Amino acid sequence: MVVRAGAAIDQLEFETNKGRLMKGGGGGGKRHELTDINISRFTVFHGDRVNGLTVQYVKPFYPSVRLTTGDAIVEYIPPNTKLERFESSTIKALESLKSTITKQRVSGGKASIGVEIEKVFKLGFEASTNRTFTNVDEAFEQFESIIVNETRTSFGPDEMHNFFVVSVDIWCNPAEGGYLIPFGKPQRIRLSQEQLHTLAGYWTFVGGRAVELVSGLRSIESFGERLLVAGE
Amino acid sequence: MTPECIADPSLDPSRVFTASFGTRGGKRSDPISPSAINIFTGRVVDSIHLDDLIFGGGWRWRQARFSSEQ
Numbered sequence: 001m002v003v004r005a006g007a008a009i010d011q012l013e014f015e016t017n018k019g020r021l022m023k024g025g026g027g028g029g030k031r032h033e034l035t036d037i038n039i040s041r042f043t044v045f046h047g048d049r050v051n052g053l054t055v056q057y058v059k060p061f062y063p064s065v066r067l068t069t070g071d072a073i074v075e076y077i078p079p080n081t082k083l084e085r086f087e088s089s090t091i092k093a094l095e096s097l098k099s100t101i102t103k104q105r106v107s108g109g110k111a112s113i114g115v116e117i118e119k120v121f122k123l124g125f126e127a128s129t130n131r132t133f134t135n136v137d138e139a140f141e142q143f144e145s146i147i148v149n150e151t152r153t154s155f156g157p158d159e160m161h162n163f164f165v166v167s168v169d170i171w172c173n174p175a176e177g178g179y180l181i182p183f184g185k186p187q188r189i190r191l192s193q194e195q196l197h198t199l200a201g202y203w204t205f206v207g208g209r210a211v212e213l214v215s216g217l218r219s220i221e222s223f224g225e226r227l228l229v230a231g232e
Numbered sequence: 233m234t235p236e237c238i239a240d241p242s243l244d245p246s247r248v249f250t251a252s253f254g255t256r257g258g259k260r261s262d263p264i265s266p267s268a269i270n271i272f273t274g275r276v277v278d279s280i281h282l283d284d285l286i287f288g289g290g291w292r293w294r295q296a297r298f299s300s301e302q
Contacts, residue, residue: 051256
């Protein structure tokens with residue numbers, strides 16, 4: 001990205017993610033250049049022209065690759081806990097998306113992943129609600145206002161372990177590891193202690209990282225808490 | 233069978249930065265993560281269109297997509 005600027009933005013030049021070069025403006029002002037970056041947010045100062053520009057960017061940026069699809073546990077509800085869930089399929093899917101994004105939403109050390117999943121959330125939320133949002137924070141705020149009047153259904157309590165699972169795309173970032181992007185409607189599954197091994201092959205989050213439960217779960221006492229605090 | 237995803241420790245972790253150019257005169261937009269961007273330019277950058285939002289005046293324009301295919 002090249003910017004020439006003084007009292008105003010004189011010239012702007014950058015390449016899009018699709019490889020197109022955008023360049024325009026005059027030769028005034030001082031030249032600034034940022035290389036090997038991925039821009040996540042713009043803030044514009046403007047009147048009759050563009051006076052100033054603040055860009056938030058990730059550097060270095062390593063694009064991710066989608067490896068495959070799978071199923072992920074996005075929430076664990078211990079036995080003897082009363083559940084309350086939305087009835088609307090759209091709201092269920094959005095809630096699952098928001099929850100998953102929040103668990104993996106990061107800054108600093110996992111910046112590439114954070115930028116990529118926030119773009120997916122924004123686009124998914126816009127497609128599901130027919131609204132547009134300036135950024136993911138505004139989408140989160142709008143979601144909270146939308147769900148206020150949504151109908152909820154209560155379940156339980158019962159003695160089973162309750163898990164909410166959803167289909168996910170599994171992405172790999174070369175510098176930062178794996179992460180999950182959910183799609184579709186989450187499903188509730190109920191398992192006894194003896195059935196926990198059937199979760200083999202499911203994905204979940206530990207410390208904000210995507211982890212595959214290769215052997216299922218043996219002890220919910222040791223793992224359930226980590227599920228609940230994942231992403232913190 | 234799921235392919236493995238192991239981060240390469242030899243790669244520097246990404247970091248988030250901000251950079252400001254020009255001046256802070258006039259109105260200030262919210263921070264915007266656009267899916268599309270247009271710029272209108274003459275001797276200076278007259279306006280920037282981020283998605284459906286227009287900032288500045290503008291009389292000449294170029295267009296390109298900003299977002300990924302997602």
